[in-house]
Amino acid sequence: MNIAGVLVHANPKQVNEVKEQLVKIPGVEVHAATDDGRLIVTIEEDEEKMMADTIINLHHYEGVLSAVLIYQYSHDENLEEEISGTYIK
Secondary structure: OEEEEEEEEEOHHHHHHHHHHHOOOOOEEEEEEOOOOEEEEEEEEOOHHHHHHHHHHHOOOOOEEEEEEEEEEEOOHHHHHHHHOOOOO
């Protein structure tokens, strides 16, 4: 599991439209939006590469001025299972 916290800066006149676009992306959740165009977003995906692609693609949405990775967490459940001696397939 991979989770990223992203600060998205949108055109203040398009905050609601950007929020509507972002919540349609699988694994993306918008937690807060300000009138001046800042959105607090989390992305949850299984693979880090997919997450990086999602963050990069946020820049392509109309009204998005920037998207910056603020926090990233990775947890490899398979590795944890190997270490504990439990193998689940």
